[in-house]
Amino acid sequence: MPIRPARRxxxxxxxxxxxxxxxxxxxxxxxxASASASESASASASGPAFAPAPAPAPASASAPASASASxSGPAFAPAPAPAPxxxxxxxxxxxxxxSCGRIVDETPTLTLAPARSITSGVWRRDxxxxxxxxxxxxxxxxxxxxxxxxxxxxxxxxxxTQYGWFAVSGLTQSAQALRxxxxxxxxxxxSALDREILEHAAAILSSEAAWNRADNRKCAPAATSFxxxxxxxxxxxxxxxxxxxxxxxxxxxxxxxxxxxxxxPYKHRLMDYNNDPTTRLADVRGVIADALSxxxx
Numbered sequence: 258m259p260i261r262p263a264r265r266x267x268x269x270x271x272x273x274x275x276x277x278x279x280x281x282x283x284x285x286x287x288x289x290a291s292a293s294a295s296e297s298a299s300a301s302a303s304g305p306a307f308a309p310a311p312a313p314a315p316a317s318a319s320a321p322a323s324a325s326a327s328x329s330g331p332a333f334a335p336a337p338a339p340a341p342x343x344x345x346x347x348x349x350x351x352x353x354x355x356s357c358g359r360i361v362d363e364t365p366t367l368t369l370a371p372a373r374s375i376t377s378g379v380w381r382r383d384x385x386x387x388x389x390x391x392x393x394x395x396x397x398x399x400x401x402x403x404x405x406x407x408x409x410x411x412x413x414x415x416x417x418t419q420y421g422w423f424a425v426s427g428l429t430q431s432a433q434a435l436r437x438x439x440x441x442x443x444x445x446x447x448s449a450l451d452r453e454i455l456e457h458a459a460a461i462l463s464s465e466a467a468w469n470r471a472d473n474r475k476c477a478p479a480a481t482s483f484x485x486x487x488x489x490x491x492x493x494x495x496x497x498x499x500x501x502x503x504x505x506x507x508x509x510x511x512x513x514x515x516x517x518x519x520x521x522p523y524k525h526r527l528m529d530y531n532n533d534p535t536t537r538l539a540d541v542r543g544v545i546a547d548a549l550s551x552x553x554x
Contacts, residue, residue, distance in 0.1 A: 341426070341438040352392065353435045360441035361420045365396040367404065369435070375407050377417060378497030378504065381448045384409055394418055412437070415445055421503050444508055450497055451506035452552050457492035459545045468538045472528045485510070485541050486527040509548045517544065 346355030346367060353369045372391035386407040393401045399419070408414035412428040421444040428437035461483055462468055472484030476491065483491060489507050493500045507527075514523075514530045517540075523529035530536055530544075 339442045341440045341442075344435075344437050344439050346435040348433060353390070355435075357439045357441070360439065361418070363396040363398070365394045367394055368392040369404065369406060372405070375405055375417075376499060377403075377405060377501035378493060378499040379450065380407065380415060380497075381450060383449075386414065408437075417501060417503070419503065421445075421508060422501075422505060444503075445505055447505040447509055447552055451504065451509070452549065453496045454489065454492045454504070454506040455510075455545055455549050455552070457496055458488040459542060459549070461488040461491060462538065462542055462545070465538055468541065470532060470536070472531045474525065474528050484528065485531040485544065486525075489527070506548070509551065510544055513544050513547050513551075 342357040342360055344355065344357035344367070346353035346369060351370065354366065356364060356366055358364065369390035369392040372389045375386065375389055376391070387410050388408045390406040392404050394404045395401055402419040405417040406414065406425065407417075408425065408428050412426065414425045414428065416423050416425050416439060424440045424443070424445055426438045426440075428435070430436075462485070467482055469480070469482040469484045469487065472486055474484075474486055476483070476487035480487065480491075489510060490500050490502075493504060493506065497504075511526050514526045518526075518530055518533070521529075521533070531541060
């Protein structure tokens, strides 16, 4: 049945109204849906912009110790180096007598008196000591071992002992006491003069004819051939004016011999290494070359 014009107009008007309302609804809803879709896409691509990292799960009480160590480091850190010893000597019959407590595995008594100069060779050319003392270090097993103390401006210096050369600091002197700190845990490092000693010893041992492979640690002034020990002694005397067998240059050479001859029952390292039937002149010169390289030659 055909629709009448009036009803057709009403129907058309209603259709237009519904169409307009639907368009408005789309305009309102579409931006929100677009924004939600955009946020969802962004989140799926890059994750939350500032999402905190998840907290690590607590370690199990029964976790292996090795796993714990790999996270937190060694269970037992190395012990710190011992603090310097406090030395205190008191005036007694024109000398200073006292102790630094337990050093070099002993508790020796130190006896010192003022001296004009060091007698066991110059330590450095660039500075001169402001005060010098000489005397002895005595313990139950070794009485009256020679001892020299040289001090420079500022109260620092070196205590030369038969066990090594050790750094001194903070020296003060009054009418009643001589006090200073002694670092007996570490020996003094080689100086520029120690490098010269090593260079001179290398020159002395320049040929097979100059090498004495039957050392007895008795170095004759008129000798024409030299063991490792005697070459170091001769070089020390000619460079510094005197000899001390614990000078840093010799201690460095002993250290290298220890490394190269590990496990060998040497009593006197430099002599026994020199006299070892397996040692060649190239080995002896190699020890000195190694020492020079460690000093930055």
